[in-house]
Amino acid sequence: MRIxxxxxxxxEGSKRExxxxxLKAVAIPGYQVPFASREMPIARGWxxxxxxxxxxxxxxxxxxxxxxxxxxxxVNAVNIKKLITKTTxxxxxxxxxxxxxxxxxxxxxEIPLQAGQILVLQxxxxxxxxxxxxxxxxxxxxxxxxxxxGAWLMLFEQIMNYGTMSTGADHPAMVHDRYVMAPxxxxxxxxxxxxxxxxxxxxxxxxxxxxxxxxxYTRVESLAFEDFSFEVEGFKNKYCGLCGAKEVFLDExxxxxxxxxxxxxxxxxxxxQRLNQKSAG
Amino acid sequence: xxxxxVKGGIQAIEESIKRLKYERLKKGTVLKFQQIEGxxxxxxxxxxxxxxxxxxxxxxxxxxxxxxxxxxAVFLLRAYRSTLPRKHYSRTVQSEDMSVERRxxxxxxxxxxxxxxxxxxxxxxxxxxxxxxxxxxxxxxxWLREYALERGVDNDQADLSxxxxxxxxxxxxxxxxxxxxxxxxxxDVTKESLHFPTSRSQRxxxxxxxxTGAVTSLGYAALRSYGALHPTVGELRIGKLPIYVDxxxxxxxxDEDAYYIGEIKVTEVETLFPAEVQKGNGEKEIEFEIGxxxxxxxxxxxxxxxxxxxxxxxxxxxxxxxxxxxFVLLHIDSVxxxxxxxxxxxxxxxxxxxxxDSVRKTKK
Amino acid sequence: xxxxxxxxxxxxxxxxxxxKGCPSCKGSNExxxxxxxxxxxGTVYACQNIMFEVYAGEILGVVGESGxxxxxxxxxxxxxxxxxxGEAYISSYKDGKTDVFAxxxxxxxxxxxxxxxxxxxxxxxxxxxxxxxxxxIAEKLIAAGNRHVGKMEARGKELxxxxxxxxxxxxxxxxxxxxxxxxxxxxxKALSNNPPLLLLDEVTTGLDLSVQASVLDLIKTIQRELQxxxxxxxxxxxxxxxxxxxxxxMLDGRIIEQGLTDQIxxxxxxxxxxxxxxxxx
Ligand SMILES: Nc1ncnc2c1ncn2[C@@H]1O[C@H](COP(=O)(O)OP(=O)(O)OP(=O)(O)O)[C@@H](O)[C@H]1O
Ligand SMILES: [Mg+2]
Ligand SMILES: [Zn+2]
Numbered sequence: 001m002r003i004x005x006x007x008x009x010x011x012e013g014s015k016r017e018x019x020x021x022x023l024k025a026v027a028i029p030g031y032q033v034p035f036a037s038r039e040m041p042i043a044r045g046w047x048x049x050x051x052x053x054x055x056x057x058x059x060x061x062x063x064x065x066x067x068x069x070x071x072x073x074x075v076n077a078v079n080i081k082k083l084i085t086k087t088t089x090x091x092x093x094x095x096x097x098x099x100x101x102x103x104x105x106x107x108x109x110e111i112p113l114q115a116g117q118i119l120v121l122q123x124x125x126x127x128x129x130x131x132x133x134x135x136x137x138x139x140x141x142x143x144x145x146x147x148x149x150g151a152w153l154m155l156f157e158q159i160m161n162y163g164t165m166s167t168g169a170d171h172p173a174m175v176h177d178r179y180v181m182a183p184x185x186x187x188x189x190x191x192x193x194x195x196x197x198x199x200x201x202x203x204x205x206x207x208x209x210x211x212x213x214x215x216x217y218t219r220v221e222s223l224a225f226e227d228f229s230f231e232v233e234g235f236k237n238k239y240c241g242l243c244g245a246k247e248v249f250l251d252e253x254x255x256x257x258x259x260x261x262x263x264x265x266x267x268x269x270x271x272x273q274r275l276n277q278k279s280a281g
Numbered sequence: 282x283x284x285x286x287v288k289g290g291i292q293a294i295e296e297s298i299k300r301l302k303y304e305r306l307k308k309g310t311v312l313k314f315q316q317i318e319g320x321x322x323x324x325x326x327x328x329x330x331x332x333x334x335x336x337x338x339x340x341x342x343x344x345x346x347x348x349x350x351x352x353x354a355v356f357l358l359r360a361y362r363s364t365l366p367r368k369h370y371s372r373t374v375q376s377e378d379m380s381v382e383r384r385x386x387x388x389x390x391x392x393x394x395x396x397x398x399x400x401x402x403x404x405x406x407x408x409x410x411x412x413x414x415x416x417x418x419x420x421x422x423x424w425l426r427e428y429a430l431e432r433g434v435d436n437d438q439a440d441l442s443x444x445x446x447x448x449x450x451x452x453x454x455x456x457x458x459x460x461x462x463x464x465x466x467x468x469d470v471t472k473e474s475l476h477f478p479t480s481r482s483q484r485x486x487x488x489x490x491x492x493t494g495a496v497t498s499l500g501y502a503a504l505r506s507y508g509a510l511h512p513t514v515g516e517l518r519i520g521k522l523p524i525y526v527d528x529x530x531x532x533x534x535x536d537e538d539a540y541y542i543g544e545i546k547v548t549e550v551e552t553l554f555p556a557e558v559q560k561g562n563g564e565k566e567i568e569f570e571i572g573x574x575x576x577x578x579x580x581x582x583x584x585x586x587x588x589x590x591x592x593x594x595x596x597x598x599x600x601x602x603x604x605x606x607x608f609v610l611l612h613i614d615s616v617x618x619x620x621x622x623x624x625x626x627x628x629x630x631x632x633x634x635x636x637x638d639s640v641r642k643t644k645k
Numbered sequence: 646x647x648x649x650x651x652x653x654x655x656x657x658x659x660x661x662x663x664x665k666g667c668p669s670c671k672g673s674n675e676x677x678x679x680x681x682x683x684x685x686x687g688t689v690y691a692c693q694n695i696m697f698e699v700y701a702g703e704i705l706g707v708v709g710e711s712g713x714x715x716x717x718x719x720x721x722x723x724x725x726x727x728x729x730x731g732e733a734y735i736s737s738y739k740d741g742k743t744d745v746f747a748x749x750x751x752x753x754x755x756x757x758x759x760x761x762x763x764x765x766x767x768x769x770x771x772x773x774x775x776x777x778x779x780x781x782i783a784e785k786l787i788a789a790g791n792r793h794v795g796k797m798e799a800r801g802k803e804l805x806x807x808x809x810x811x812x813x814x815x816x817x818x819x820x821x822x823x824x825x826x827x828x829x830x831x832x833x834k835a836l837s838n839n840p841p842l843l844l845l846d847e848v849t850t851g852l853d854l855s856v857q858a859s860v861l862d863l864i865k866t867i868q869r870e871l872q873x874x875x876x877x878x879x880x881x882x883x884x885x886x887x888x889x890x891x892x893x894x895m896l897d898g899r900i901i902e903q904g905l906t907d908q909i910x911x912x913x914x915x916x917x918x919x920x921x922x923x924x925x926x
Contacts, residue, residue: 011366017472034474039359044620046627069631073290076627106631124624136607137477145751149788156787157780159794160816162643168636187635207617209474226793233638251630252637266631559687 008055009087014038018056018211022202025213030175031143032126037209047080048206050103050122054084057118058101063091065099070107070249070266077105094269106169108190110248110270113199115216123184123205126212128172148180151223159228171230174221175214183220189232189249194220240265243274305348317341326546326578327351331615332358333471333490335545335577351493355615367471369526372539376549376575380442381520383579388513388553394444399519400579447516448551448571457553457569479606484594488587489576491613499613500586503593503603512552512572512589519548519579548584550574554592570595651736652698653842653874654722659695659731661717664688681714681898691717693898695731699842704868704875706889706906708882708921714898715878716766719846722876723763724753725770735760737841758788762835766847766878768827771834772819778805779815782834789838804833808863825856832860836867843868845877849884861887882925886910894918 008015021035040048047068058064066081068074072094080103081092093099096111103120113119129139132150142150151172158166165171169185173194183191184203194201194214201214214220224230239246241253241262248270250263265271318325318341325340332340332355339358347353383399386392398404451457467482475483488496503510525539552572557565572595574587590609598604612618670683670690677683681690691714699705707715720726722733732744737760745756762785765771772781782801783791791797802812808829819827828848835843845864849857865888868875879885885892886906893903894915901915913919 005364009364011364013366014363034476036470036472036474038363039356039616040363041357041360043356043623044617045622045624046620048620069628071290074628075290075294078290078294105627106629124621134607135477136611140477141750145754147751147754147788149784152787152792153776153780153784156783156794156797157776160777160779160798162639164639164642166639166643168639169632185632187631189635207621227795233635249631249634252634266634559685 005087007060007088008058009041009083010038010052010055015056018052021211022053022056022213025202025211026200026215028179029215029218030179030181030212032181032205032210032212034209035211037206040206041083042079044207045124046076047103047105047122049204049208049211050105050120050206051080051083051204052206053120053202053204053211054101054103055087057120058084058088058090060088060090062100063093063098065093065096065102065269066104067102067107067109067267067269068105070251071268073268095273096269106185106187107249107266108186108193110245110265110267111273112193113197115198117199119197119199119201121184121186121201121203123182123203123210124207125170126182126203126205126208126210128180128182143179146178148174151180152225155223155225155228159225165224165228165230172223174223176218176220179212180223181212181214181220187233187249188222188230191220191222191230192232196220235263238263240271243271243278245271245274312345314338314341314345317344321349323579324349324351326580327493327583328354328358330577330580330583331355331490331492332362333486333577334358334362352615352619355492356619359616362471367469369529371542372525372527372534374522374524376518376522376547377444377446378442379444379518379520379522379547379549380544381444381518382441382546383520384444384516384518386447386514386516388515389447389450392447392516393450397441401581441520444518446551448553451515451553451569457571475610477607479610481591481595484606484610485573485575485591487610487613488574488590491583491587492615492618493580493583495613495615495618496583496590497586499603499609500589503589503601507601507603508593508596508598510554510589510592512554512592514585515551515553515571517548517550517581517585519546519581521546546578548574548576548578548580550581550584550588552585552588552592651741652734653701653703653736654876655698655734655741656695656722657732657734659692659718659721659733660690660729661692661714661721661726662688662690662729678897681712690898692721692728695900697893697900697903699874699876701736701841701874702872703891704877704889706885706892707876707878707895708885708892709880709895711880713895715880715895716846718895719763719844719876719878723761723844724750724757735842754788758785759838760840761842761844762837762840763844764828764831764835764846764848766850768819768824768831771831772827774820775818777816778810778819778822778830781819781830782837785834785837791838800837801833804836805830807836807867808833809859825852825860828852828860829863832863836871839871839873841874843873843875845875847879848877849879849881864888882910882921886925894921 018035021033025031025033037049038052040051042048042051064081064084065072066077068077071077085092096102096109099117101118101120102109105122108119127139129142129150131154133139133142155165169187170182171188171191172180173183173191175181183194196217197214198216200216203212222230235250238250240248240250241264243265245265249266251266253262253264255262318337321344324344325337328340328344328351329335343354343357346357381397383401384397386396448457452459468480470483470486521544523544524542526542527534528538528540531538553569554572555567556570558568559565570592572588572592574584574591576584576587593604594606594609596604602608664687666688667683667686669677669685670688678690695718709715717726721728728746731746733746734741735745735756738745738756745753763771773784779798779801782804783797786797786800802815805812805815810826810829819830822830832848849860852860861884877888889906891904892906892909893900896917902909902918909918910922913922
């Protein structure tokens with residue numbers, strides 16, 4: 001008994017259905033469109049939402065980049081890339097500017113995305129109001145009525161308790177002045193990149209069975225109070241120990257020998273590109 | 282010459298995958314599907330039920346590949362299932378048409394058609410049978426021959442494919458409410474995600490493909506304390522059901538045009554729950570309400586637990602988590618729960634760095 | 646008592662039933678009911694043909710035995726329960742010309758957030774028991790559109806002081822508070838955005854006498870200072886006597902008597918009221 005898999009794993013009917021949900025998501029920026037999320041050959045929570053979007057969109061001409069936590073080489077990124085190339089045979093790249101589809105977990109690349117590119121973000125928990133309201137039926141009503149007190153209250157509580165907004169990653173954002181969305185666990189540092197992005201940004205949550213989107217040139221505003229502005233992670237006076245980059249998201253490293261802390265670009269392909277330019281020039 | 286990325290990741294993964302294969306093969310034995318199909322009936326039934334894919338052969342393959350882990354085997358089958366287009370829906374199956382292999386009722390000693398114990402572990406002592414160590418294929422064939430002879434003498438006369446349902450007896454007496462047949466097209470949870478409040482067809486589908494352990498645990502919780510239901514098994518039957526699909530070419534959906542495409546083995550359970558009802562004359566009466574469970578293969582505990590949860594979710598008592606449909610239905614799926622728990626093994630460097638930044642800010 | 650032309654709140658023919666009803670009890674035929682309960686089908690007619698008006702700056706008392714429908718009435722007024730039939734007009738909403746019961750749930754939410762405050766008989770329903778006390782107050786302020794942490798915090802502190810909750814406990818969750826303290830946090834929350842209409846359901850029940858007195862004093866002071874309109878429910882005629890300008894008496898889901906509080910106390914008309922007044926003396 002031997003069976004061949006279809007191009008891009010799914011049967012064509014399934015792909016079409018996911019694309020329909022995606023179109024709806026693009027038409028209603030920030031709105032979580034339910035879809036019949038399929039079980040995938042990788043585990044729920046490992047990027048099945050993003051993977052389904054990518055597989056439903058990918059064509060033979062596409063060039064794919066997959067990153068996890070900023071790295072093209074991370075275990076999960078490699079795994080996803082392997083599955084997609086195995087079932088499509090398309091080209092992969094590490095270079096952000098070369099890719100037509102970029103699937104990512106927890107980061108938006110440092111190199112600005114361009115018109116025509118699609119960024120697919122993997123989402124573990126799509127509901128920004130879940131902390132405030134455990135029931136799905138209730139949060140659905142809250143979105144419908146544009147009642148977002150719960151999201152603000154969460155931030156207010158953080159300020160009361162810790163003196164600052166202490167969302168790590170996944171700081172909620174208002175999309176097109178209508179829907180509050182969970183931007184997936186990207187660091188606050190990447191939130192501003194969602195605003196007026198030239199590329200189409202799609203977000204897929206496989207386990208929670210939701211797709212949502214930030215179409216190109218859409219207003220995305222991180223929630224903040226009048227007297228507590230939204231702040232990105234600070235890497236003041238810090239720079240990448242390899243390429244010297246400043247004002248990028250840095251990984252904190254510990255030197256085994258000296259015990260000293262040093263920093264490196266979290267976006268490894270960006271770092272590499274800078275190193276190569278330096279050595280060429 | 283430029284810099285290149287460290288390809289450590291790829292290599293490490295490949296080594297890990299090799300290691301997995303090594304563990305499967307290191308003792309030098311290769312399991313045959315036939316051996317799994319022949320000797321691991323219960324595991325196959327469990328895996329088919331949780332995968333909601335009925336194929337013993339594919340289940341056996343998945344079990345081999347998964348080295349016997351049901352969680353992993355279900356995962357493989359579900360992923361495979363995603364590549365299959367749904368081309369037909371079968372005609373409605375009537376469980377009266379079951380060719381019954383086992384049938385018990387704990388409500389009545391004498392049921393029309395009789396109790397049939399069939400295959401079950403229930404009546405064995407759970408003592409490890411050390412003789413199995415010496416069992417040979419020759420012994421097996423010998424035993425089978427004798428068993429066939431023995432059965433030949435005592436030939437059962439009953440028609441096992443037309444046994445009446447035990448509950449019909451109670452229904453005729455007016456002890457359980459009668460309902461019109463509901464012929465609405467069921468919702469298909471594989472085509473459209475759950476929306477709350479759910480329909481009963483959605484609930485039954487999620488329950489039947491639930492992880493055996495999870496369904497059992499929640500059913501047990503409802504039985505033991507949360508709702509303290511104590512049902513009686515009206516009828517538990519196991520056997521094969523014939524499946525037909527309508528002819529795709531005929532507009533008229535006549536019985537005789539339908540195609541027989543095979544049979545599936547299922548466990549079906551109807552449990553009875555006493556409940557108070559208010560009658561027209563102002564008096565209260567006790568009636569029985571029904572919980573329904575059905576699973577692929579022989580999965581008796583799961584099917585009974587399913588029938589309990591079906592009843593819980595119909596009642597929807599807000600006091601108990603076991604009666605809360607979001608609580609039950611969103612947390613019993615094997616692929617979803619094991620996947621999300623295992624994702625904690627993925628690196629969370631960026632999120633952790635971001636949290637670290639917040640934590641440091643709060644310390645200032 | 647000066648009465649202005651237009652009532653702050655006017656209720657017309659409000660009915661609320663729990664259960665579908667049956668031929669024997671449809672039309673809430675009084676003879677077929679045992680109190681407000683249909684013995685045949687088990688339907689409860691919790692509120693029947695309720696009509697009343699409340700004027701600006703007035704305190705309206707609602708008194709009645711346990712189970713007479715007081716809390717149900719308050720829940721209907723605050724849109725926690727959908728009415729079975731009836732109309733309600735609020736002068737501050739669309740000039741008091743639109744039936745608010747017929748508005749969308751989004752509009753109802755708006756009315757509740759901007760024009761009403763409520764203290765629930767059960768503090769679990771009125772508070773987020775695990776959030777900070779100040780956060781509980783802020784929730785109402787946020788819902789009414791506030792986005793300034795400093796201002797909301799200042800307002801919260803002011804209110805907590807008002808209701809005698811020490812400021813140093815404002816970051817504690819009400820789950821750790823005594824029943825009386827929880828009730829006082831609820832009052833602070835209900836008052837937070839100076840609602841023209843305040844609904845109080847058994848605010849003093851279960852409190853010891855000294856706390857009871859201080860809560861009643863507090864309500865009285867606040868009401869005088871802010872000139873808000875109050876509907877207060879109690880089964881305790883003592884509370885009503887102390888606070889209410891006018892009083893309605895409820896029995897089995899119906900209003901059996903209403904008028905100036907003094908009048909009702911001095912010259913009760915209905916047998917039930919006479920009984921109630923006697924027991925007070
Ligand atoms: N959710 C509900 N479902 C069914 N019946 C209800 C519900 N809520 C209230 N009732 C019924 O409505 C009637 C009025 O109840 P309500 O809580 O309004 O009384 P109350 O006057 O506030 O009493 P108390 O003084 O004890 O607070 C009661 O008979 C109660 O059983
Ligand atoms: Mg009450
Ligand atoms: Zn009735």
